[in-house]
Amino acid sequence: MKSVLSLVVLYLLLALLLVSCADQEVAVPACLQVEVVGPDCAEGWYVLQIVDADGSGEQRSNQYIGQLQSGFVTTDNLPEDLRHSGKVAYLALERNSEYGPRCMAIYMMFPPVRVKQVCSGG
Template identity: 55%
Template sequence: MKSTLCIASFYLFLSFLVVSCAEEEEAVPSCVQVEVMGTDCESGWYVLRITENEMPQRSKEYVGQLHGGYVTTDNLPLELRTPGRMVEVSLELNGQYSPLCTAVHMLYPAVKVKQVCSGNAGGT
């Protein structure tokens, strides 16, 4: 009886270990609507204006620290770089690098476009 209890406890411990070490899906930022404003001070960077629209929350998604205002990115897909275009994208803060601007330019938080959402990706 004692050996059966030890074996059951061992398998229970192994099952907890397997469940805790299982790889989880990466959380994806929720989609926000942005307007492409134009180029930033450095070549290849684009200024985006985040609209204040409330986006529905979905599981495994988060809004993050970006709730409105202006941001800049260097990985905006080529077909979305038209000024005035409205598009839904998921953004993530880019803490690794940002554009190098002179003191006469406004500096915006640098972001990475994680994905282009399929919703209202049509532009004007």
């Protein structure tokens, strides 16, 4: 009887934990205006310039940790239709700390990012 009661209590605690985790809102990166500069040094990587229109560099979108500000970044998951120099788009970007481009000669290294979402407009 004690083992059945222990299992019931365990299931109730796990259910409570699951519900409390589900209630938390997931913060997402803000949509930023970017311009495609061109290919980076490694195949499949593209350099983007983040255009911070208001110049404030403020943290947006629920204080998303790692929100990017103006500057240059590089990505390997840029959608095919955006892979042209001079192309302007609104993208939600996230820092990619797992890997970056491998370049033989390092002229300029940019922080690697992942495109999380293509946004419509600004």
